[in-house]
Amino acid sequence: MISGYAKCGMWNEAFELFTKMVVGLGIRPNESALKEDQGFELSVTLGTALVDMYCKCGSAEKALKVFNEMPVKNVLSRSSMIGGLAMNGCGKQALSLFWRMQIVGLAPNGVTFLTVLHGCSHSGLVDEGRRIFYLMTEDYEIEPQLEHYGCMVDLLGRAGLIKEALDFVDSLSVKPHAALWGALLSACRIHGNEELGEELGKHLIELEPDHSGRYTLLSNIYAAARRWDDVETVRKLFKERGVSKNPGNCSRSNMTNHAM
Incomplete structure (x- = not known):
């Protein structure tokens, strides 16, 4: 049951059932129950699974404790810990752990760079993010994927560097996907760049006409500028197209904040 919950991403339920098993029923867990303090060898596989579980449950301190006690750490386990720290x-x-990898001579891979860039983005570490992106492309010669580009756009956008983010997108050798424009649109909303936000919002609605979050972001930009007629226009377009309010999109885009 614990494994089933975990595979479905139901981390709180997995944790609650595990606690009930140990505390409530007094059952001594084995390795498959993912418990590190019962005398089992903390293998790379078990340790990485524990780190991932604790981080997804919001227990970064416990994850770090497990990580530090692992006798052997590989790229996957380190990437998982970096990603978990960034997530929390x-x-x-996360950045400190990333640089420690360089010291021990363990080369990061594309996943590692993605996790640390994510951490830089959510912590406002712009200079560090730029440096790491350069390190990935120049020193390690890892070709960025769209997710790496998305992290850079998000990093610059969150910091209010809208023009630099736009120049970055324009300089790409690959065609930007909707998520890149979406990250830039979010930045425009946060930092009040009405003109560019309107342009991007209209573009994204045409790219992803069934994505409710795109309508919400454009509507919020109009609402912040007190352009109520335009808010109403977006609302009508949303209803006419029969767009469903996807729960994931709603939570990310603050669907209830303004016009939708």
């Missing part, structure tokens, strides 16, 4: 808002710690 510990960008500087």
Whole structure:
């Protein structure tokens, strides 16, 4: 059951059932129950799984404790810990662990760079993010994927560097996908760049006419500028196209904040 919950991403349920098993029923867990303090060897596989589980449950400290106790750490386990720290808002710690990889001579891969760039983005570490992106492309000669580009756009956009983010997108040798424009649109909303935000919002609605979050972001930009007629226009277009309010999109885009 614990494994089933975990595979479905139901981390709180997995944790609750595990606690009930150990505390409530007094059952001594084995390795498959992912418990590190019962005398089992903390292998790379088990340790990485524990790190991932604790981080997704919001317990970065417990994840770090497990990570530090692992006798052997590979690229996957280190990437998982870096990503977990980034996920829990510990960008500087994620960055520190990333640089420690260089010291021990373990080469990061594309996933590692993605996780640390994510941490830089959510912690506002712009200079560090630029440096790491350059390190990935120049020193390690890893070709960026669209997800790496997305992290850079998000990093610059969150910091209010809208023009630099736009120039970055324009300089790409690959065709930007909707998520890149979406990250830039979010930045325009946050930093009040009405003109570019309107342009991007209209473009994204045409690219992804069934994505409710795109309508919401454009509507919020109009609402912030008190352009109520335009807010109403977006609302009508949303209804006419029969767009469903996807829960994931709603939470990311603050669907209830303004016009939708």
